[in-house]
Amino acid sequence: MMNIMDALTRLQWNHLFSNETLESSSVVTYASGTMLCSNDQHIESLFVVLEGRVKIYTLSEEGKLRLLRLKAAPTLIGDIEYASGRNVLHTVEAVGPVTCLRIPFEALRRYNRTVEFTEHLLRGVSEKLFIEANASSNHLMSTLEERLAGYLISLSESGNELFQAEMSQLKRKEVAEWLGTSYRHLNRTLQAFVDEGLVKRTRKEVIILNSERLKERANGMFYE
Amino acid sequence: MMNIMDALTRLQWNHLFSNETLESSSVVTYASGTMLCSNDQHIESLFVVLEGRVKIYTLSEEGKLRLLRLKAAPTLIGDIEYASGRNVLHTVEAVGPVTCLRIPFEALRRYNRTVEFTEHLLRGVSEKLFIEANASSNHLMSTLEERLAGYLISLSESGNELFQAEMSQLKRKEVAEWLGTSYRHLNRTLQAFVDEGLVKRTRKEVIILNSERLKERANGMFYE
DNA sequence: TTATTTTTTGGACATATGTCCTATTCAAGT
DNA sequence: ACTTGAATAGGACATATGTCCAAAAAATAA
Numbered sequence: 001m002m003n004i005m006d007a008l009t010r011l012q013w014n015h016l017f018s019n020e021t022l023e024s025s026s027v028v029t030y031a032s033g034t035m036l037c038s039n040d041q042h043i044e045s046l047f048v049v050l051e052g053r054v055k056i057y058t059l060s061e062e063g064k065l066r067l068l069r070l071k072a073a074p075t076l077i078g079d080i081e082y083a084s085g086r087n088v089l090h091t092v093e094a095v096g097p098v099t100c101l102r103i104p105f106e107a108l109r110r111y112n113r114t115v116e117f118t119e120h121l122l123r124g125v126s127e128k129l130f131i132e133a134n135a136s137s138n139h140l141m142s143t144l145e146e147r148l149a150g151y152l153i154s155l156s157e158s159g160n161e162l163f164q165a166e167m168s169q170l171k172r173k174e175v176a177e178w179l180g181t182s183y184r185h186l187n188r189t190l191q192a193f194v195d196e197g198l199v200k201r202t203r204k205e206v207i208i209l210n211s212e213r214l215k216e217r218a219n220g221m222f223y224e
Numbered sequence: 225m226m227n228i229m230d231a232l233t234r235l236q237w238n239h240l241f242s243n244e245t246l247e248s249s250s251v252v253t254y255a256s257g258t259m260l261c262s263n264d265q266h267i268e269s270l271f272v273v274l275e276g277r278v279k280i281y282t283l284s285e286e287g288k289l290r291l292l293r294l295k296a297a298p299t300l301i302g303d304i305e306y307a308s309g310r311n312v313l314h315t316v317e318a319v320g321p322v323t324c325l326r327i328p329f330e331a332l333r334r335y336n337r338t339v340e341f342t343e344h345l346l347r348g349v350s351e352k353l354f355i356e357a358n359a360s361s362n363h364l365m366s367t368l369e370e371r372l373a374g375y376l377i378s379l380s381e382s383g384n385e386l387f388q389a390e391m392s393q394l395k396r397k398e399v400a401e402w403l404g405t406s407y408r409h410l411n412r413t414l415q416a417f418v419d420e421g422l423v424k425r426t427r428k429e430v431i432i433l434n435s436e437r438l439k440e441r442a443n444g445m446f447y448e
Numbered sequence: 449t450t451a452t453t454t455t456t457t458g459g460a461c462a463t464a465t466g467t468c469c470t471a472t473t474c475a476a477g478t
Numbered sequence: 479a480c481t482t483g484a485a486t487a488g489g490a491c492a493t494a495t496g497t498c499c500a501a502a503a504a505a506t507a508a
Contacts, residue, residue: 136360
């Protein structure tokens with residue numbers, strides 16, 4: 001069993017929550033594949049992801065998946081919903097075991113309306129808005145070729161550890177989802193890169209052969 | 225010259241700002257077409273739009289325009305940037321004369337770190353995130369036909385005053401930008417609706433003839 | 449090893465949408 | 479009424495991308 005205070009201290013988040021708040025909270029562990037919350041549902045707690053990774057996506061009514069990102073601890077889940085009072089915006093699913101601190105909104109409302117905490121939420125939500133806005137812009141304004149090139153470059157460049165750690169483990173099919181395209185089209189575009197000698201493709205991996213030209217192809221698209 | 229306190233009281237925003245903050249602020253009026261802030265620029269003040277309308281969009285490097293929305297007073301501009309410390313996310317331009325209260329970030333940092341104000345920002349930013357996320361989802365998952373039908377329906381339905389007031393005055397070209405398509409394609413799609421007898425089109429207007437079938441075509445897409 | 453099932457790959461075709469350009473219509477000036 | 483210029487409409491074509499399916503390869507079972 002993990003010690004909450006230690007975990008929060010490590011993140012330097014210990015000053016954010018009052019004692020009363022923490023007393024109303026609990027540590028929860030989720031098995032891989034569990035949904036912490038899902039699209040359009042009601043939610044009543046804030047989750048502080050202390051350990052593990054989560055996958056964030058939306059599932060439209062027609063069942064189309066839109067993978068938004070993978071995110072490693074620490075992250076807040078439910079902040080947007082707490083702030084807006086709306087139902088869940090994005091589904092969040094555990095990828096591997098995940099440990100969270102679960103804090104009921106009620107406790108936050110009662111015992112945690114401090115400037116520090118609210119500012120923390122505000123910063124976090126703003127960051128998310130930036131990411132969302134950029135992703136959606138990128139998406140709208142570029143072809144898969146550019147996005148794929150950008151993705152490959154972003155993975156290969158050092159100094160991009162966070163992105164690497166989070167996005168390198170996607171399977172081909174998930175890459176397609178994340179890039180917002182069909183598996184078919186991803187393959188087609190990848191093949192085009194192969195034909196031009198920009199990358200080499202084995203059954204399981206893609207190896208970059210000419211990162212210079214690939215970067216040109218990315219045309220300014222890159223992630224994080 | 226407008227009285228700030230009156231204006232803020234009318235919006236019930238008077239309790240949000242301290243006296244010191246207000247003393248550091250100024251009322252500014254912008255002529256139609258002025259940019260309150262533009263994409264990727266540095267910004268140092270929060271704008272409380274008290275009167276008038278603004279147009280919010282992004283201009284990509286290649287000069288492509290992405291119209292996000294029209295928004296009538298009251299609105300906050302610069303809240304996201306204040307919260308995140310980043311450069312401007314979306315360009316904001318006055319549509320008609322606009323009166324704002326301009327509050328330097330510095331003043332907010334010094335004299336306005338209250339729970340009320342921060343929570344107000346937080347709510348606002350979360351709302352914006354929801355809108356952005358939905359818009360981008362819609363955009364990604366539907367064809368122009370659906371979006372256009374949704375737009376027309378949303379304009380025609382009463383009980384949608386806000387949307388109507390803000391979006392009905394767009395010119396055909398702007399509608400195309402807002403729907404994220406080319407003028408050409410907007411015409412093509414409109415023509416398809418005409419051919420099916422769903423709408424009638426004069427040079428300046430579009431009149432809905434069969435809102436039932438149009439609504440089906442919208443396939444669940446509608447705005448605000 | 450051979451047979452069967454699953455995964456991966458790529459062909460063929462349809463469709464949404466963009467670009468470019470010409471024809472048409474409307475408005476404004478002389 | 480003509481002329482000119484802007485706004486509007488629409489034809490023709492290119493392209494990105496989706497869908498559906500069959501071939502090929504790999505993994506698994508027998």
